[in-house]
Amino acid sequence: MLRIKCPYCGVREHTEFTYGEDANRSLPDPDASLENWNNYVFARQNVAGEHLEYWQHTLGCRAWLKVQRDTVTHDITWTGLPHETPPQQKEAST
Amino acid sequence: MSGFRSHLGRLNDEQISFSFNGQSLSARAGDTVASALLANGIEVVGRSFKYHRPRGVNSCGAEESGALVSVGIGAEQEPNVRATMQLVTEGLQVSSQNCWPSPQFDLLAINNFVGSLFPSSPLAAGFYYKTFMWPAKFWYKLYEPAIRRAAGMGKVPDQADKAAYDRINSFYDIAIIGGGAAGLSAALSAAQSGLRIVLMDEHATLGGQLLHLPKQQQDLEQWRQNTIASLQVADNVTILTNTVCWGRFDGNTLAAHEVIDGKVRHNFHKIHAEKIIIATGAIERPLVFTNNDKPGVMLASGARKLLNNYGVAAGRQMVLFTNNDSAYKTAFDYHDQGLPVAAIIDSRESRSEHLFEACQQRGIPVHQYSVVTKAKGWHGVRSVQVSELKDDGTLGASHDITCDLVAHSGGWSPQVQMASHGGTPPIYDEQITAFVVDQQAADTWSVGAAQGQFGLQAGIKQAMVAAQAACQALACQGGEVLIPAEDINGELNIEPLWSVPAPSKQKNKQFVDIQHDVTVADIGLAHKEGFISVEHMKRYTTLGMANDQGRTANVNALAMMAGHLEQSITATGTTRFRPPIAPVSLGSIAGREVGEHVRPLRRTPMQEWHERQGAVFVEAGLFRRPQYYPIGNETLDQAYVREAAHVRTKVGLCDVSSLGKIEIVGPDSAVFLDRIYVNLFSSLPVNKARYGIMLREDGHIYDDGTTSRLADDRFFMTTTTAKAGAVLSHLERCLEIDWPELQVRVSSVSEHWAAMALAGPQSRATLQLAFPEMDFSQAALPFMGLAHGKYQGSPLRILRVSFSGELAYEVYVQADHGEQVWQHIMAMGQPHDIIPYGLEALGTLRIEKGHVTGAELDGRVTLADVNMQRMASKKKWFVGQNLMQREGLQDPKRPCLVGLKAVDPQQAIPTGAILVNENKLVAGCDKQGWVSSMTYSPALEGFIALGFLTSGQKRIGETIYAAYPLQGQHIPVEVVSSHFYDPDNIQVKDQ
Numbered sequence A: 001m002l003r004i005k006c007p008y009c010g011v012r013e014h015t016e017f018t019y020g021e022d023a024n025r026s027l028p029d030p031d032a033s034l035e036n037w038n039n040y041v042f043a044r045q046n047v048a049g050e051h052l053e054y055w056q057h058t059l060g061c062r063a064w065l066k067v068q069r070d071t072v073t074h075d076i077t078w079t080g081l082p083h084e085t086p087p088q089q090k091e092a093s094t
Numbered sequence B: 001m002s003g004f005r006s007h008l009g010r011l012n013d014e015q016i017s018f019s020f021n022g023q024s025l026s027a028r029a030g031d032t033v034a035s036a037l038l039a040n041g042i043e044v045v046g047r048s049f050k051y052h053r054p055r056g057v058n059s060c061g062a063e064e065s066g067a068l069v070s071v072g073i074g075a076e077q078e079p080n081v082r083a084t085m086q087l088v089t090e091g092l093q094v095s096s097q098n099c100w101p102s103p104q105f106d107l108l109a110i111n112n113f114v115g116s117l118f119p120s121s122p123l124a125a126g127f128y129y130k131t132f133m134w135p136a137k138f139w140y141k142l143y144e145p146a147i148r149r150a151a152g153m154g155k156v157p158d159q160a161d162k163a164a165y166d167r168i169n170s171f172y173d174i175a176i177i178g179g180g181a182a183g184l185s186a187a188l189s190a191a192q193s194g195l196r197i198v199l200m201d202e203h204a205t206l207g208g209q210l211l212h213l214p215k216q217q218q219d220l221e222q223w224r225q226n227t228i229a230s231l232q233v234a235d236n237v238t239i240l241t242n243t244v245c246w247g248r249f250d251g252n253t254l255a256a257h258e259v260i261d262g263k264v265r266h267n268f269h270k271i272h273a274e275k276i277i278i279a280t281g282a283i284e285r286p287l288v289f290t291n292n293d294k295p296g297v298m299l300a301s302g303a304r305k306l307l308n309n310y311g312v313a314a315g316r317q318m319v320l321f322t323n324n325d326s327a328y329k330t331a332f333d334y335h336d337q338g339l340p341v342a343a344i345i346d347s348r349e350s351r352s353e354h355l356f357e358a359c360q361q362r363g364i365p366v367h368q369y370s371v372v373t374k375a376k377g378w379h380g381v382r383s384v385q386v387s388e389l390k391d392d393g394t395l396g397a398s399h400d401i402t403c404d405l406v407a408h409s410g411g412w413s414p415q416v417q418m419a420s421h422g423g424t425p426p427i428y429d430e431q432i433t434a435f436v437v438d439q440q441a442a443d444t445w446s447v448g449a450a451q452g453q454f455g456l457q458a459g460i461k462q463a464m465v466a467a468q469a470a471c472q473a474l475a476c477q478g479g480e481v482l483i484p485a486e487d488i489n490g491e492l493n494i495e496p497l498w499s500v501p502a503p504s505k506q507k508n509k510q511f512v513d514i515q516h517d518v519t520v521a522d523i524g525l526a527h528k529e530g531f532i533s534v535e536h537m538k539r540y541t542t543l544g545m546a547n548d549q550g551r552t553a554n555v556n557a558l559a560m561m562a563g564h565l566e567q568s569i570t571a572t573g574t575t576r577f578r579p580p581i582a583p584v585s586l587g588s589i590a591g592r593e594v595g596e597h598v599r600p601l602r603r604t605p606m607q608e609w610h611e612r613q614g615a616v617f618v619e620a621g622l623f624r625r626p627q628y629y630p631i632g633n634e635t636l637d638q639a640y641v642r643e644a645a646h647v648r649t650k651v652g653l654c655d656v657s658s659l660g661k662i663e664i665v666g667p668d669s670a671v672f673l674d675r676i677y678v679n680l681f682s683s684l685p686v687n688k689a690r691y692g693i694m695l696r697e698d699g700h701i702y703d704d705g706t707t708s709r710l711a712d713d714r715f716f717m718t719t720t721t722a723k724a725g726a727v728l729s730h731l732e733r734c735l736e737i738d739w740p741e742l743q744v745r746v747s748s749v750s751e752h753w754a755a756m757a758l759a760g761p762q763s764r765a766t767l768q769l770a771f772p773e774m775d776f777s778q779a780a781l782p783f784m785g786l787a788h789g790k791y792q793g794s795p796l797r798i799l800r801v802s803f804s805g806e807l808a809y810e811v812y813v814q815a816d817h818g819e820q821v822w823q824h825i826m827a828m829g830q831p832h833d834i835i836p837y838g839l840e841a842l843g844t845l846r847i848e849k850g851h852v853t854g855a856e857l858d859g860r861v862t863l864a865d866v867n868m869q870r871m872a873s874k875k876k877w878f879v880g881q882n883l884m885q886r887e888g889l890q891d892p893k894r895p896c897l898v899g900l901k902a903v904d905p906q907q908a909i910p911t912g913a914i915l916v917n918e919n920k921l922v923a924g925c926d927k928q929g930w931v932s933s934m935t936y937s938p939a940l941e942g943f944i945a946l947g948f949l950t951s952g953q954k955r956i957g958e959t960i961y962a963a964y965p966l967q968g969q970h971i972p973v974e975v976v977s978s979h980f981y982d983p984d985n986i987q988v989k990d991q
């Protein structure tokens, strides 16, 4: 049983949450090319390892969260709000 | 008669009684069914799975593969219970399995002889697969009935289980699996930290292999009792006995199955632990020789525990057969209790001097470098055939030794399942000839025999160190454990013997997996047929798939497989262990969620009225919605046609409370809805409603519904019943992830509002009577208008929308006034002959009108597919707009929505039928589309349907065919507009 730390509600069982989608993508511009839109909707990295994804605390506060989960071990190493970034990613990007 | 009660062991002298195959027997409190049967001299307990060979008790623990019994009768009956794990309770009813008329005389034992006549018997490895390949008629008529009668384990009770089961979620700092010396030590050390500890053991009594020792071994018995006593008084320690931990899952979650004798039968514990200590011990492996499945052939450790713990001698004269040191203790304990040991047959080349001397002192003959080649006897063992081994691996001269008990040991296999569930692969250890998992990881430790550490003091120390490390990782301090002065040497000095050399015709009597009747011959056959991976060999032979989950069979089988492949055991590898490692009752997993509690029932505020009215209900998600309201003996077909026709001529009321309802509030609400829906909502005036369609990002239709504007910054959205939850999540996702800058809040108000559709020419007159202070005239409340009112102080929203194609309204009222308002409208509609109508009539009306629902909007259709491309606004961007323009979604040949009319109006058009051009279904005929919904239309006096047809809009007027080959139907249908009824909306709008 995975446990996810909701920033609003604390540590809860994963059955309260619903997986949403890959969090490594952002909505293209409305005028973006069909190819860009196609990549946004369909292309995924399918990472084996640490992965950012959106989950919703559906049976809790209903917040959408960003979750850093290892797709191999299922370890969840970080959770935050949708527009936050996990600490090590911040370091990598600066 | 073989076994008997020699003394009391650790039991007290309280007598209880139980029955076996109807015969009343006595037992001592604390006996298992296995110890009690042996104490009563019962040798044959049941018959085997495929060959119906006699089987008896062959161990004393979870690894039991011989004595599988059914417990209880009727609804309470539980098949395939391991007699070694089932405690005897007063009045317990135990019966044999797989035999008729009795375990002593079983008519189906013929399978056994058939098996020996043909080298590849019909029930040999892979018989499941092979027999399926025979011609079908052979299978149904001959093989399946024969195999069903012959093979199988026990019987499933034919009545519903009345017992209660519970599911328990719990949280601990440290979970310790296994209550032997190592587990007890880990628990005692960890307990001193003050952390929350749980200790689980599958047996009724804690102690593990300490219970194999004679009670007279005072120092160790005292240590066991003192340790348990200390744990029992510690407030922070939970002890779960009769509890097998059957799986380890992500996030340090353990699943455990507790057997209790009370109102609740089993508990399913879902345990979350910060740290896990695996102290699951080791299981003795059998030696593989001819007839090693006969009653009387028993693991040495089993025979020892039976004697020392339960006081039951498993036989009157023992022969011990071993390839290691550990089993000698069994012979010594039997001898020292005055029970004769005829001989020790030791397959090893070299001997352990101290053991040899101990045998000489006791006068027990030892046959070095010899093997038991065969157990002899009709049902149980009466003698063994013993041969010397020669250096070339062949057998020397043989002789027989009389005995009724063969205690055997092929070494020990650490119980690595729990460690393996975590993903760590077991590694073969040459020293102990078994697989181990070396795990001293961040949050899991394997200790004691489970980790291959068979020495007592060393195992206790290892467990204590692990417990202290676990405590330390949780910023606490574990304590010290008193190490007993007496040690048990863990050296096995094992020399592997995977199977005793035997002539090939005897190899199908050398059993590897006893419960599943898998023999040395089967493994050879699997190899010969090309199954070179252990995972394939396991599935082909079904080895290791029985109750004991390969505890006794796996290592021997892998080693044999390695032998066939001429490679090392390490290179051959082992199968991956998967939960559950022990039988788990389905009841315990279901817990209390059975019957009507399987899932919650959502009730609308008017549910009780529908029930009182005698409505027939249909499941719609978690709702049970009225399907129709029969009058007298009306059938469904009669009722829905009557209801639909009545609505078209008079007036009817339908409960639509299950619709999703979402309130959208904030200054940017209109901008938000413009992005969500394909059509424009920012232009919608206050107190007006608009039908809207939303797409997915990929350009397909997601959901539809009516949304009305309550104020400049406030909208009231309805969704379909099925998508209510998903649409809310979608809106929340867009607001939080894509457009956090929009000032909008969305809230579900589905439960706040009761909703009812009032439809029919008399609907306005009815409303006017019901709410006289409101004005329902065409001028005051035109089509798509919203009016506000009050009923007994509670707000009312009345929306002039129509799903039926008649003059119609949707009435929304606060849920707690739902039934009142419903009854009020029904009462006020009386003069207009109002009726309630159900989901079926609602469907008829909307099909006549050509409205789409989930049957059409199935996630694969676009706006153009349902002829609504004109709804897409060109003045703004919306979700799905970009990919809607993909080439594939623009293809003019895509099937699109059409109406279908049966050429013979009285011929039904089955939903799901395929649309074809040909007047009969022929090979290669092209699928032109499909039928999505159909009904009998009282308005058109015939069967009509909605469907999707390639280039459908251009084909109006054609006659095609709806093919339904499952029922041999091929129905001519005319392609028409999907707007069967009032295509110009005169009824709806202009009144």
Ligand SMILES: [Zn+2]
Pocket (backbone or CB within 6 Å): A006, A007, A008, A009, A010, A057, A060, A061, A062, A063
């Ligand atoms: Zn939350």
